Amino acid sequence: xxxxxxxxxxxxxxxxxxxxxxxxxxxxxxxxxxxxxxxxxxxxxxxxxxxxxxxxxxxxxxxxxxxxxxxxxxxxxxxxxxxxxxxxxxxxxxxxxxxxxxxxxxxxxxxxxxxxxxxxxxxxxxxxxxxxxxxxxxxxxxxxxxxxxxxxxxxxxxxxxxxxxxxxxxxxxxxxxxxxxxxxxxxxxxxxxxxxxxxxxxxxx
Amino acid sequence: xxxxxxxxxxxxxxxxxxxxxxxxxxxxxxxxxxxxxxxxxxxxxxxxxxxxxxxxxxxxxxxxxxxxxxxxxxxxxxxxxxxxxxxxxxxxxxxxxxxxxxxxxxxxxxxxxxxxxxxxxxxxxxxxxxxxxxxxxxxxxxxxxxxxxxxxxxxxxxxxxxxxxxxxx
Numbered sequence: 001x002x003x004x005x006x007x008x009x010x011x012x013x014x015x016x017x018x019x020x021x022x023x024x025x026x027x028x029x030x031x032x033x034x035x036x037x038x039x040x041x042x043x044x045x046x047x048x049x050x051x052x053x054x055x056x057x058x059x060x061x062x063x064x065x066x067x068x069x070x071x072x073x074x075x076x077x078x079x080x081x082x083x084x085x086x087x088x089x090x091x092x093x094x095x096x097x098x099x100x101x102x103x104x105x106x107x108x109x110x111x112x113x114x115x116x117x118x119x120x121x122x123x124x125x126x127x128x129x130x131x132x133x134x135x136x137x138x139x140x141x142x143x144x145x146x147x148x149x150x151x152x153x154x155x156x157x158x159x160x161x162x163x164x165x166x167x168x169x170x171x172x173x174x175x176x177x178x179x180x181x182x183x184x185x186x187x188x189x190x191x192x193x194x195x196x197x198x199x200x201x202x203x204x205x
Numbered sequence: 206x207x208x209x210x211x212x213x214x215x216x217x218x219x220x221x222x223x224x225x226x227x228x229x230x231x232x233x234x235x236x237x238x239x240x241x242x243x244x245x246x247x248x249x250x251x252x253x254x255x256x257x258x259x260x261x262x263x264x265x266x267x268x269x270x271x272x273x274x275x276x277x278x279x280x281x282x283x284x285x286x287x288x289x290x291x292x293x294x295x296x297x298x299x300x301x302x303x304x305x306x307x308x309x310x311x312x313x314x315x316x317x318x319x320x321x322x323x324x325x326x327x328x329x330x331x332x333x334x335x336x337x338x339x340x341x342x343x344x345x346x347x348x349x350x351x352x353x354x355x356x357x358x359x360x361x362x363x364x365x366x367x368x369x370x371x372x373x374x
Contacts, residue, residue, distance in 0.1 A: 002358050006356060006359060006360060006363075007327070007328050007356075009309065010309065010313070010324075010328045010329075011328050011329065013309045013310065014226040014229065014230065014329065017222065017225055017226050017229060017235070017238060018221075018222050019222055019224070019242055020226070020239075021221075021239065021242075021243040023214055023218075025209070025243070026217065026243055026246045026247045026250060027247075027250050029215070029244075029247035029250075030247040030248065030250030030251040030253075031248075031250075031251070032252050033248065033251035038250070081226040088359075130254070133339040138235060158277075162321075185255070204290065
């Protein structure tokens, strides 16, 4: 028997061996891996930021947003949105309140954004725009300490870097306090989803 | 369906059986091989942008399968509803042997692990020796030697078995 014949016989011997696992099962498990990885990445960024950032003083907040406003030593807004250059918007989130106002504010700047008060993936957003949660140069985290009395979450956005048809997701959570309270903003999940109507419509209200 | 899903679905459809046969030939356990390969494909989907550009994605699946932890798939299997004996299909041992050339299977099972790995990659994934060596992280010459020894051993055992059968007749 020649080598080639032997190999053919070997190949034929397992010809009836088939993998019957449904594709949907495989993809469902793969999707859960992606989600877990996204959350772990966000937590790792948070942990790193917590280590390297210094705590800033935060006085009692007010539950409203502030546009173009600088820090106020007496009462700081729940969030601040400032255009720092033609294609960069700086955002500071100090309190987990008035997300609808923040979402509307960012959309008025041309940012297709969905904001949720949880790091969990929005139920109606199922498709990462580019296959995973990566956001490229869209968002740059500058402070994500989220520790009590810290200055909250700070990041900058580049709306022009958001691909056409994509929706930027910002899932904000709170550090060290019950979920229904309104303490300092802490860790944040980010990602780019396909901007379907169902996905875009389930954010802050 | 997005293009990404389409490409993965096409890859899964075209590759799953070959990958399973390769891993089965190496691990010698059909159920375990199915778990390993399913897990590897799930990991491939989780990183599809990277895996899809891999020079040999089927080899990536096999290598990942051989390194995978399959606890979750086993957990899912345990969650299946209980069936009465008459509702069950054939036992795994029956499934595993009904379609196989027993002599060939036994001969493969007796090969040393490394020889079995090289042979499986060569036969069921149709990898050349250099690619098989790359997957296993060994030198090309080493892989070539393992393949030669595996084929020689198989041929020897099959000839021996054939003669024994003739003698019995």
